[in-house]
Amino acid sequence: MNKNTILYAILAILYFMLFSCSQEELILPDPTPLDAYKRQSTQLGIDREKININTEDASIVAEIFNRKNHHLTRNSLNEPTKRIKEIFTLYNNGKPMMYIINYQDQKGYTIISATKKYYPVIAYSDVGSFSLQESYNDGSSILLDEYKKIMQYNEIQPDSIIDKYRKKWVEFENLKTEKLSDVSTRSLSDYAMSIKKEEQKKIWTNKGYECHDLGAIRNFLSKERADGYIRDICNHTDQNYNCEKVNLLLIKKYPIKTIGPLLKTSWHQRSPFNVDASNKLAGCVPIAIAQIAKYYEWPVTYSWTHIPLRCNTNIEDDEFFKKFIKDIRSFSKVTYKDKATGATMGNAVKAFKKLNYSATLMDYKRSETIQEIQNNRPVFMGGDRKAIFFDIITKGHAWVCDGYEVRQTQYASLVWGSKFNIPDMEEPDYFFTNGTYDTSEFLHMNWGWGENGGNGWYIFDNIYNRTHDVSYHLNREIIKVSPNK
Known part of the structure; x- marks a missing residue:
C-alpha cells in the first residue's frame, strides 16, 4: 500500500467520523452548600484588582449580567432577579476554571469564568438548568473543553490578547471612577x-x-x-x-441583536425517542436530525400533528411518531453499543437527503454558521472532546446550533x-x-439532552494561537441543511 493510499484512508476515517453519544458513570463535583455562597454584601461589583474570582464574585457577576439582560439597573443587588439553587466549580489540575450557577424554579443557569483572563460570562440560559450528569460526557462538554484550553494558553498570552478580555470585565467591577x-x-x-x-x-x-x-x-x-x-x-x-x-x-x-433560538423543541435520547433501540439510547445524530425536521415540518409524508413539540412517554405508542423516529434512526445507519448509539456525519448527510433535504457537509466556519442562522436555518453541528487520528470511535457528539447573539x-x-x-x-x-x-458573540446550542442538558447561549471565541498552533475546535464540522420544497 503506497503513501497516498494510506493518507486517503486516514482522511476518509476523519471525514466519516463516528459520533458516539454515550451515558457513562462519572464522579461529579459536589455543589457549593447553599449557605456558603449567600451574598455577604450588597456591593455593586467585584474587586477590580483581583484576577482570579471566587463563588461570591461569580454570583455578583451573574446578577449584574442578568439585570442587564432584563434591562434593570445595577443600583442594588439586594433583590436578585433569580435565586441561586446551587453553584458547581469546575477545576483543572486543582485550579478553578469556571463556576456553573443554577437558579431555582428552572429559571436557567449562568457559567462564569474563574479568571479575568477570559470572558466573564461563558454561557447562559433563562430556562431549564445545567445538569453535569447530562452534559459532561457529550454536548456542552466539548465547548467547555475548548474554553478550558484557551484559558490555559491565556496564562502566557501577550497583553494584546488579554486586553480583549480586560475590557469585558469593567461593567462588573467596582471602579475608581x-x-x-x-x-x-x-x-x-x-x-x-x-x-x-x-x-x-x-x-x-x-x-x-x-x-x-x-x-x-x-x-x-x-x-x-x-x-x-x-x-x-x-x-x-x-x-x-x-x-x-x-x-x-x-x-x-x-442594543443586543438576537436571532433565535429557532428550535422550539428540547428533545433527548430517552423515551419516547428510543423506541425499539436495543440500548435504550436514540443517538445524538438522529435526535439532531429529528429536531431540524420538526422545525421545518418536512417532508409532508409525516403526520406532524402527531409529533408535538413536547413529546412525553404517552406518545411512544403512536404509530405516526414511531415511524418518524425509527425512519430517521434507520436512515442514519446508527450502531448500538452498550452505552452509546453512534452514526457518522456522512450518514447524517444521507439521512437528510432521504428526507428530501439539501445537505452539505463542511468544516466548521463561523461565517457560514452565522449566515445560515441569519437565514433562519438551524445548523447541524458535530465535534469531539478529544483530538483523534487513527481511532474511529471518539468522545464525539452531534447537536443543533440554532441561534446567534451579538453584543x-x-x-x-x-x-x-x-x-x-x-x-x-x-x-x-x-x-x-x-x-x-x-x-462579544454567542451561539445558541441545542445539545439533544433535554431541558436540563445545557441548552443555551455559549460565548463564541475564534482565537487562533499562532505560537502554539492551536485553533481550539476539535474536528468541528457542520451540515448546512434546507428542505427541498
Missing part, C-alpha cells in the same frame, strides 16, 4: 472651557454615549496599553490644555485640538475619533 473634571487651561478661561466640555457632554449623552475623562481608559486596558492610548490622544491635543482633563472618553453600548460596545474619544494636527492653521475645537468596537 474619574468624574468629569474642571479644565485647567492656559488659553480659554477655565470657565469657558468647562462650558464647552459640558455642552459636548450633553450632545454625546443624547446620542447614547457614556462620557468619562480620558484617564478612565485605565479601567479598560492594561497600564502599558492605556498609557499608549493616552499618549496618542495627547499628541493630537492642543498643547495649551491639560490632555487628560480636556478630552473625553466616549462609550456606547449598542457590541464602541470606545471613542472626543479630542480638543486641531483635527489635522496643524495648530497654527486651525482654531482648536472638539473633534470625534471613532476608536474601536468591542464585540
